[in-house]
Amino acid sequence: MKDERLEKLARVLVDFSVKAGEGEQAIISGGAAAEPLIKAIYARLLQNGAIPIPQVQLSGMQELFFEHAQDIHYQKTPPVVRSMYEQADAFISVMAPHNTRALAGVDPGRQQALGKRDKAMMDLVLGKDRWVLTLFPTAALAQESDMGLEEYEEFVFEAMGLNHEDPVRYWQEKSEEQGRLAERLEAAREVRIVGPETDLTLSVEGRKFLNSTVEHNLPGSEVFTGPVEDSANGTVYFGVPATVSGRDVSGVRLRFEDGKVVEAGAEKGEEYLNAMLDADAGARYLGELGIGTNYGIPRATRNILFDEKLGGTVHLALGRSYEETGGQNESSVHWDLICDLHDGGELYADGELIQKNGEFIGYDFEER
């Protein structure tokens, strides 16, 4: 049985996100549970004359890795995998976990070691700029979101704009409005975020605000930059709970001085938080400031790909910045934390209020 929306999604990913054409090799990586979407992408690539390279992960392999891997396995990315990523032209990744909490019991130090092992490969993919990350609705993700599977499928497809007859046009319109917002922010020197237990200022001077719709994430719906590395000052409370590497993390509080996290606490997952902050020198600095613009997502679901896009939220990432933003922070970590501004929040650009209580002033991103 076919869901037409999967074919629409495949078309957006192949034709617009990574633009894979004649003779180009495109890696499709994803969990086996994403089978229907992987097949739709595979077929679309063939139709375009591109060369699909499926890389399918079985559920439970990561647990097995952490259970049996020896020192040698943490030393470097397997050379054949490395060379596959070096040679490929485009990368489409599909999150489709079978169990979102499978890694809850794994030592965070090992998870970091794996992240460090693969950092160079990640940089390579990011550097080619033809990558996109999306999600296929699975029972595990529905469970994590307190929904039934069918309900969750509708949630996902709605957030991705796939109920629109022409999703590409939908995203193009969104992109225009986001472009105006990005332009305004790029003209600013300083961004200030105010909200419950939150008052943080960041310099964005000279940095580029990127306008994300379908280029790298589906759903996109954010504008983001890499803030000036030593500029963050103040406190911030991340009230949106998350499931990160298989564990609960919520109620994170951070205090910044001259860009660096100098105080950190969490209602849940504090041990993991501290392990991440200590991963390397760059992990205590911000790599990203992002502003969500998707009002088609009704609520947070503990999944970063969707939650960071929520209209009325901003997110800050600890660790690695994206080069295209002008950000220069290096780290094996890139961890987005989300701050909800619906309840008394304010967002300022050089002192001008551009969002209040989660509603933009002067920009229209509402769903109709």
Place this chain on the structure above:
Amino acid sequence: MKDERLEKLARVLVDFSVKAGEGEQAIISGGAAAEPLIKAIYARLLQNGAIPIPQVQLSGMQELFFEHAQDIHYQKTPPVVRSMYEQADAFISVMAPHNTRALAGVDPGRQQALGKRDKAMMDLVLGKDRWVLTLFPTAALAQESDMGLEEYEEFVFEAMGLNHEDPVRYWQEKSEEQGRLAERLEAAREVRIVGPETDLTLSVEGRKFLNSTVEHNLPGSEVFTGPVEDSANGTVYFGVPATVSGRDVSGVRLRFEDGKVVEAGAEKGEEYLNAMLDADAGARYLGELGIGTNYGIPRATRNILFDEKLGGTVHLALGRSYEETGGQNESSVHWDLICDLHDGGELYADGELIQKNGEFIGYDFEER
């Protein structure tokens, strides 16, 4: 839930078939339905310090390929795949079809074109000599065998010797007896196969008989060679039905003159047979003569990996020979056809009767 026999199988494949050790990269390729075995192999490789590279195929991808592929997709193996196979040290393949008849409606010409496309890569794998092919019991294979899944699982594990406490010792003992048979055959100049509608002579002079237990197939249980290319003369009837590339082929009759098939017919699948014979110049010549020695397999199940090992059968392959045998036939085809000698069959080496009615004379391969 774990079946201990899968761990035994993984150990045989990793430790004895391909001998993958510290730092060596081993590709595990197989259908997603083989998940439990793929995981067992993955864990065993990690335990040995080898680097597992899983390459998992989703069901239905081949059909999609043939439906959507364009000319460009038949021109060459995707370069990233080619280079992966060039760099890897060992190759473990697991057959685990979800649907054995999925390709029944595909043009055999396209299947051949794909075979030709990948021939160089196949040669590369065969050339490295560290490859093994096995099977994981799926519902589709059970169905093809007229069995329930559990019954089929027992059938498979029994044929693989996994009910023995130490399967490696079991295979070593088998190997000794096979070694005696191979030595006898290697000393012969001519092999003659006699049976229902069958009287064929082949020269094996100067060729090597290989003794197969766990080196390249699991189950192994055959001795085989590449006959002298222009030597086959006579007729042969292949009474064991097969499912080949998704279609029924049975009752194949071939007549050879000076090594070449000059007359061919089949009760079922004649069109496919003719397409295969016309694939290329080498497809009408024999690449292999094999003699099955596995009396732990109770009957044929339309699956070549098992059927060609049946005690009391011989098989002949049209097309490519294995270099190690001394065989020199080149082709993109390698198609094993099986001749049952239980009912009135005789096998001669230089005129000496070595098997009658499917029972060896002077060699003991019976299961106890």
